[in-house]
Amino acid sequence: MAEIMPTLIRIERRQSDFHLTYDNQQEYTITYHDLRHACPCANCAPLRNEDETSLTLRSQVESYKEHKPSVNPVGNYALNFIWQNGCSNGIFRFERIWDLANRRDPDNGKQYVHGAW
Amino acid sequence: MAESPISTHDPKNDSQGPVQPSPQQQKQMEQNYAQMKRKMAMQEIGRKIKHKIMVLSGKGGVGKSTVSTGLALSLAQQGHKVGILDIDITGPNIPKMMGLDNHRLHVEEGRIHPAKGHLGVKVISMAFLLDDADTPVVWRGPIKLGAIQQFIGDVEWGDLDYLIIDFPPGTSDEPLTVSQSLPNIDGMVIVTTPQAVALLDSRKSITFAESLKVPVIGVIENMSGYTLNGVTTANSPVEIAGPGGKTVKSTSDENGNFSVVLDIFKQGGGKSTAEDFGVPFLGALPFDPGFVRGGDDGVHKIVSDPEGASSIAFTKIVEAVQEQISDKAPSTLEII
Numbered sequence: 001m002a003e004i005m006p007t008l009i010r011i012e013r014r015q016s017d018f019h020l021t022y023d024n025q026q027e028y029t030i031t032y033h034d035l036r037h038a039c040p041c042a043n044c045a046p047l048r049n050e051d052e053t054s055l056t057l058r059s060q061v062e063s064y065k066e067h068k069p070s071v072n073p074v075g076n077y078a079l080n081f082i083w084q085n086g087c088s089n090g091i092f093r094f095e096r097i098w099d100l101a102n103r104r105d106p107d108n109g110k111q112y113v114h115g116a117w
Numbered sequence: 118m119a120e121s122p123i124s125t126h127d128p129k130n131d132s133q134g135p136v137q138p139s140p141q142q143q144k145q146m147e148q149n150y151a152q153m154k155r156k157m158a159m160q161e162i163g164r165k166i167k168h169k170i171m172v173l174s175g176k177g178g179v180g181k182s183t184v185s186t187g188l189a190l191s192l193a194q195q196g197h198k199v200g201i202l203d204i205d206i207t208g209p210n211i212p213k214m215m216g217l218d219n220h221r222l223h224v225e226e227g228r229i230h231p232a233k234g235h236l237g238v239k240v241i242s243m244a245f246l247l248d249d250a251d252t253p254v255v256w257r258g259p260i261k262l263g264a265i266q267q268f269i270g271d272v273e274w275g276d277l278d279y280l281i282i283d284f285p286p287g288t289s290d291e292p293l294t295v296s297q298s299l300p301n302i303d304g305m306v307i308v309t310t311p312q313a314v315a316l317l318d319s320r321k322s323i324t325f326a327e328s329l330k331v332p333v334i335g336v337i338e339n340m341s342g343y344t345l346n347g348v349t350t351a352n353s354p355v356e357i358a359g360p361g362g363k364t365v366k367s368t369s370d371e372n373g374n375f376s377v378v379l380d381i382f383k384q385g386g387g388k389s390t391a392e393d394f395g396v397p398f399l400g401a402l403p404f405d406p407g408f409v410r411g412g413d414d415g416v417h418k419i420v421s422d423p424e425g426a427s428s429i430a431f432t433k434i435v436e437a438v439q440e441q442i443s444d445k446a447p448s449t450l451e452i453i
């Protein structure tokens with residue numbers, strides 16, 4: 001469990017994916033579609049709770065023309081991606097990006113409960 | 118002003134001698150000059166203060182001011198130079214919490230000097246402008262925001278490690294004015310209580326933070342649980358009827374002491390809000406009646422009980438904040 005996350009040192013925006021370099025000298029890719037489908041914002045996240053809505057989110061994301069987003073650091077803990085269309089709200093923590101780079105479910109199989117109170 | 122720094126000399130008019138500007142022009146120039154000076158002062162302040170942290174909440178009364186003073190005092194305990202700016206014009210209550218009730222504004226050579234509260238924390242509050250603490254000032258729109266800019270630009274803070282900025286509740290103009298006036302704000306801390314409405318509003322604050330382009334340092338859950346201590350026979354089970362018909366169980370130790378945490382409100386909401394939005398959860402502060410007493414008699418709980426559970430909770434939160442804003446920044450991150 002006590003996996004130590006390496007530091008992300010380089011992001012290259014390519015045609016349809018990010019090419020990531022970490023300070024452990026390993027390289028990873030995350031497709032724009034995968035990243036956008038994993039948006040943690042309160043609008044997108046609940047859609048991943050059910051297979052059906054998750055697929056809808058997926059096809060929505062895939063319907064956008066692939067283009068390089070602008071990448072903005074948020075504090076020192078996350079990145080925010082600005083796209084020309086669709087949702088740009090999500091604040092992606094570095095842990096989340098690391099999960100995606102490793103092809104792991106960044107939600108950890110946990111249901112998003114809207115209004116958890 | 119005998120030595121106006123503004124030259125009214127215009128070379129085109131040399132032959133006719135210097136032209137006197139009209140009183141209106143003179144006034145305009147003086148205003149422009151003052152504004153420029155203020156802007157430079159703000160840049161200077163931005164440089165001299167290492168970290169600037171805004172404390173916000175969507176809903177009122179969730180404990181922003183308690184958290185602001187707690188963060189400031191906890192940082193001061195670590196030996197940092199700390200200041201608090203109390204932006205709440207309508208109900209400033211930081212001075213009271215910092216033992217500075219009835220303090221008046223101290224102005225020297227056109228600069229405002231902060232008061233020094235507990236542990237040497239420097240304090241500037243709108244309350245210092247009020248004649249009667251019980252009469253809230255009702256400032257409107259531009260005047261209010263102008264006053265805030267003036268307060269930011271004209272205060273002589275000196276070198277600070279941390280400036281904590283306490284805001285009135287809600288997503289109003291003040292945070293915008295501050296974020297536009299003060300360069301390099303580290304980010305904002307959002308205070309919430311575990312109640313539904315407070316959470317809903319803290320969600321709004323996070324969205325608001327995004328629109329201000331100020332990063333969210335994280336969420337603090339206040340009034341999280343109430344620790345009840347008691348004594349009974351040694352090594353025996355204890356059952357307490359908690360809120361919401363919940364029975365809380367514990368066991369006393371060999372001396373008969375026990376302690377249980379009662380969730381006054383539903384617990385963990387701050388954490389789930391933080392998780393939903395992908396922002397850091399900085400920690401929870403217990404419900405501690407000592408905060409209310411401290412607010413009333415002007416001795417903050419952290420000062421009166423530095424070893425207590427609340428002080429320890431604040432220390433943990435301060436560590437979490439420092440971790441988020443530490444200089445390890447992703448400046449090393451290359452984006453191409």
Ligand SMILES: Nc1ncnc2c1ncn2[C@@H]1O[C@H](COP(=O)(O)OP(=O)(O)OP(=O)(O)O)[C@@H](O)[C@H]1O
Binds near residue numbers: 181284285407408
């Ligand atoms: N953890 C706590 N335990 C018990 N009482 C608390 C706690 N935090 C705050 N309080 C009390 O709740 C009241 C409101 O707190 P505070 O003034 O800090 O809130 P605020 O968010 O700054 O309010 P406002 O929105 O009016 O500025 C005060 O009486 C304070 O002493």
Ligand SMILES: [Mg+2]
Binds near residue numbers: 181183210
């Ligand atoms: Mg307050």
